[in-house]
Amino acid sequence: MVAFLEKPIKSDGFAEIIDFLKASSVHYALTINPIIYTYCIEQFWTTAKVQTVNGVRQLQAIVDKKRVIVTESSIRKDHHLDDAEGTDCLPTATIFEELARIGYEKPSQKLTFYKAFFSPQWKYFIHTITQCLSAKSTAWNEFSCSMASLIICLATNQKFNLSKYIFDVMVKHLDGGVKFVIIHIFSKFFINQQLGDMSTHKKIFVNPFHTKKVLLI
Template sequence: MKDQMANLKFADMHNLAIILADPPVAHGEFKSMIHKLRECCLASAISMNPVVYQNSISEFWKTAKIKKDNDGAVTIEAFVKGCKIEITEQFIRETLLIDDQPGFPTEIGIEDVQKIHKKMGYEGDFPPTVKKLLPPYYRFLAHVFVSCISSRRSGADEISLRNTGAIASLAIGIDFNFSKFILDEFVVNINAITRDTFLMYPRFIQRFIDIQFSEMVKEGDTLDMKSLGPHTVELIKQNRKGKVVFQ
């Protein structure tokens, strides 16, 4: 496991930040979605954009371990420059300013997702969710979630059931525990439950380090991370023509 963590790489299209500026006038139909994202519980988490130091993220993942207390509560523990970083569900909630609660669900049932899909105007069968079969308005939401919050690399058209539930909860504004969702994804990466292990969540980890050790000397190469900008909506519309459904 240690050797596997030592060889992890960064992913180009993962944990991106989004600039929540209004879309170009020609794509004004997305303006209400941008406004929803500005006001949603993930507004800070999707837009915060710290300077990320590659060596800090690499060191975090090389040393990351999972610890559980007697009640089963999970803490991720890692060391960066000799300083112990501890990440819990509540720390994620407070640091990324996510407006959710511990009792909120982390999964949405298939039948409930099917009902939400119908409201969203999804054109295919479910499961799974195929991003191009969502109307552009909600395809943009799915793209933002997968690119900014999901643990997966962006680019694949098929969206997992767990990610679909999270996206559906955002689409109609129902309770969802995004803080626990993110913590669980740390656990998956550390345990190498999937083959797609990599240097996950660099924006978030850098923010965690900055908050816990504000005086830590920052040095070394920084990570050149892309951001989703206002013109992303144009690419979403070009991906597949379809009606826009407003919720």
């Protein structure tokens, strides 16, 4: 989904967390909303393959008889992410410590976390991040240690390598055929960036925005 980051009129206490998201390093990635032409997506994933060129892994595909190449560095550039030196995942002990510091109310040794055990403002923050940037295959009320690391890094002004995360998710999709919402948004963005006008295609996927209802969780 695409993040809806307008301040609510009737829900108090969310203005600060929305301002924080707008100023965050992932704001652009949260809010990009490319036109998703269904057939282009199908072409991309039908022809996509992983190649290593000069020691760098690439996703290569053919769309409308033109080559599309996706790398970790191209993701970083296209999504305005300065995260090359960022962590992939924080140490387990750090995750537990930092989540407790921002108010997580369910002490546990498991590496699955639940947004229900945070304040409403943190619920909104986590909900936005997981809906827009995570490769979810489980319930939306829970999130993994990778997402916990991203959330903590954003909250503490540390760098998380979101570019690598997105690239690895795309490769995982190709290897295992697992479909995630994140795949279609980001793969279409790369297609648009490299091929330009796709308006000859007619079948469009309408990408949903978060609505103000999110603010009331």
